[in-house]
Amino acid sequence: MSQSSPLPVSFEFFPPKTPEGVQKLRVVRQALYAQKPEFCSVTYGAGGSTQEGTFAAVREILAEGVAAASHFSCIGATRASVREQLGQLKAMKVRRLVALRGDLPSGYGTGSEFHHASDLVAFIRAETGDHFHIEVAAYPEVHPQARSPQADLQAFAAKVKAGADSAITQYFYSVPAYLRFVDETRKLGLDVPVVPGIMPITSSTQLMRFSDACGAEIPRWIRLRLQSFGDDSAAIRAFGLDVVTELCALLRGAGAPGLHFYTMNQSTATLAICHGLGL
Numbered sequence: 300m301s302q303s304s305p306l307p308v309s310f311e312f313f314p315p316k317t318p319e320g321v322q323k324l325r326v327v328r329q330a331l332y333a334q335k336p337e338f339c340s341v342t343y344g345a346g347g348s349t350q351e352g353t354f355a356a357v358r359e360i361l362a363e364g365v366a367a368a369s370h371f372s373c374i375g376a377t378r379a380s381v382r383e384q385l386g387q388l389k390a391m392k393v394r395r396l397v398a399l400r401g402d403l404p405s406g407y408g409t410g411s412e413f414h415h416a417s418d419l420v421a422f423i424r425a426e427t428g429d430h431f432h433i434e435v436a437a438y439p440e441v442h443p444q445a446r447s448p449q450a451d452l453q454a455f456a457a458k459v460k461a462g463a464d465s466a467i468t469q470y471f472y473s474v475p476a477y478l479r480f481v482d483e484t485r486k487l488g489l490d491v492p493v494v495p496g497i498m499p500i501t502s503s504t505q506l507m508r509f510s511d512a513c514g515a516e517i518p519r520w521i522r523l524r525l526q527s528f529g530d531d532s533a534a535i536r537a538f539g540l541d542v543v544t545e546l547c548a549l550l551r552g553a554g555a556p557g558l559h560f561y562t563m564n565q566s567t568a569t570l571a572i573c574h575g576l577g578l
Contacts, residue, residue: 306578307337307557309368309467309494312564314341314352323564324356330566332365334573337557340397340434343370350384358391368434369393371423372401373413378422381413385426397434397467398423398458417457424462435459437466437493439480440473443514452483459489466491467559470498470515472542474549492556497547499560499568500539503528540568544575551576 310331315321328339341356343349353369360367369388373381388396400416413419420433435458438451445451455466471477481493498515500506503525510517521542528534547558560569 306551306555306576308334308573308578309337309339309557309559310334310569311340311342311559311561312356314344314349314356315564316352320564325359327562327564327566328360328363328365330570331562332363334570334578336365338366338368338395340368340370340395340559343372343399343401354387354391357388357393361392366395367393368395368397368432370397370399371419372399373416373419373422374401377412381419381422382426385423389427389430394430395432395434396423397436398463399436415454415457417454417461420458420461420463432464433462435463435466437468437480437484438514439468439471439476440514440516442469452487455484456487456489459484459491463491465556466493468493468496469513470496470561472518472521472546473516474546474553476516477550477555478553494557494559495547495550495555497543497558497560497572499543499562499565499572500525501536501563501565501568502532503535505563536568540571540575543568544572547572547576 312324312328315324331339339360341353341360343353357367357369371384398416398419400413400419413422416435420435423431423433435455437455438445441448441451442454445454459466468477468480477495484493498506498509506517506525507522509515524538525535528538550558560572562569
């Protein structure tokens, strides 16, 4: 893909918990729509705990004339509950889902009719045919709960074979890890697009906390540079903008099929990266 080719972008939001948060996200979305995203996705809490907020945000995005993808997790769900939610999403005119295993909320039993994201993908396909474009998660640096890199790759293959159309990765800062993952999927005969997930760096403590929780690797040189800035938030943001813009430029040069930004319900850093890329 040439540097001048348009690169599809998409944005992820989480459902706000307060009326102020809802209003702020409306402003953020309008700013980001200038990038003409392919779609915007909205996350889903553990055990579907944010379903109402997720669906409300999805409805607003659709009403604003932008394609919306609802995250959809299956841990703790039954076939009946998933069937009902799929019906709601179809009625809302949603055409894209991000199908995930999801996390169990604390204190929640393990009773579930779905054990893996591939079970959910297969069920959605059986129930709705090709109505939904189904996105699944990919882990270039290996899922933190995977038994081995090979087991993780096989889990990804199972999701694709169950009917996934494309994948969005966990965020990462190592281009070789992404390229190796894509290469390994191709060797398995999997030809779905694998879109890099991009996490702008705006706060050192937030990035460390997220990365420790989800198993994303922060290269040592990035970690040390961030630590060296101490509480200088302007320096952290400037450094983060440089690092992530270069990451995106390298991914575009390597032929990535798009970029999916984890916006954290903010627009400034994501817009600056898109501007730096000339998008």
